[in-house]
Amino acid sequence: MRVLLLVLLIGWSLGTQAQSPRTVVIGGDVAEIIAALDAEESLVGRDDTSQYPPHLSALPSVGYLRQLAAEGVLSLRPERLVVSAQARPRETLRQLEASGVEVITISAEQRLEEIPQKVTRIGESLGREAAAEALNRSLAAQLAEVAELPRLDQGPAMFLLSHTGTSPMAAGHGTAADSALRAAGIDNAFAAMPGYKVVSAEGLIAEAPSSVIVTHTGLDALGGSEALWRLPGLAMTPAGTSRRLVVCDDQALLGFGPRTPEAILALHRALASQHSTDDDALCRAHAS
Incomplete structure (x- = not known):
């Protein structure tokens, strides 16, 4: 009986450790990358720009990424915030960090060469490094094709x-x-x-x-x-x-x-x- 109880406790402990932190995503590009890395299972909320893939719309919204309120985000009890650098106000992000939420900021540079870097950063932050490498291989082929486009x-x-x-x-x-x-x-x-x-x-x-x-x-x-x-x-x-x-x-x-x-x-x-x-x-x- 004691052995069975010990096995159950170990299993519960491992399951708890393996569970991803409750995550809110801010930024449509960030949300797309998280979905492309098959890391959506931890998402508990999003901002209004995070609408792709379409099923993300079922998640509770915390509002527009440039008008975030700490109270709205904290109401979802997040442990982690993966956020575009476009998010505002910065004071809200500081309040969230001060409350114990891990805030991971992703570059918002509007340059093609920045996309693989965002993928790598998000992959490392969410423990999806292998998926990020695979996605970047696919992106590299597309970006090479874009680079060869003739001027119209x-x-x-x-x-x-x-x-x-x-x-x-x-x-x-x-x-x-x-x-x-x-x-x-x-x-x-x-x-x-x-x-x-x-x-x-x-x-x-x-x-x-x-x-x-x-x-x-x-x-x-x-x-x-x-x-x-x-x-x-x-x-x-x-x-x-x-x-x-x-x-x-x-x-x-x-x-x-x-x-x-x-x-x-x-x-x-x-x-x-x-x-x-x-x-x-x-x-x-x-x-x-």
């Missing part, structure tokens, strides 16, 4: 960012959209402009984009493609004349996570009018 000589494109209740903005340099366009071999019509800014009709006409790139969420916020083409000045651009529009998955193109190289390849094919593949669901020419 068909006029500059405009990336249009839109959210419900705000004016649409064009993407300039220093943005995730600009980095993605350049990686895809596409000239950004507004590369001389910093950040995301509302552009006047005169500005649109002057820069004369030959195509428009939006996300699914952005197109929905605008009210569809017909509403997009009615934006002041856009009809008087080459893009407005040809109605050349490409629609991309938000997180895949702009998140600089594991699907971003695929999205960039799909964006290039969409504007180069090349034969599509299954990956082109991430960026696809829109029939206007």
Whole structure:
């Protein structure tokens, strides 16, 4: 009887030790990487940007990554927080650390070469080193393909960012959209402009984009493609004349996570009018 009790106690102890810490993830790219490493079993919460894979939406949300509140995070009784460096306010993160939560911060640099480094960091932090190495081997092949993409000589494109209740903005340099366009071999019509800014009709006409790139969420916020083409000045651009529009998955193109190289390849094919593949669901020419 004592032997049986001892075996049960040892088994319970080992099971407790093997159980992963209760983890909250902050940042869509971080969540994607955790899922790609098959390390989701420890997740007990997420932020609003962590929506892929779709089943993550079933987890409780602690709000937007730039407006975190310590109380909301602590209500999930986390032991560990894996967080994008974009998360704010920093005071909230300091409060969480002071309360005993392990805070693991992941770089938020919007550069392709940063993706494998994020994978490695998360893999090491979660004890998934072998899975991280396997994922990085796959990413290396995709990144090599991206590096070989030729420049598209068909006029500059405009990336249009839109959210419900705000004016649409064009993407300039220093943005995730600009980095993605350049990686895809596409000239950004507004590369001389910093950040995301509302552009006047005169500005649109002057820069004369030959195509428009939006996300699914952005197109929905605008009210569809017909509403997009009615934006002041856009009809008087080459893009407005040809109605050349490409629609991309938000997180895949702009998140600089594991699907971003695929999205960039799909964006290039969409504007180069090349034969599509299954990956082109991430960026696809829109029939206007």
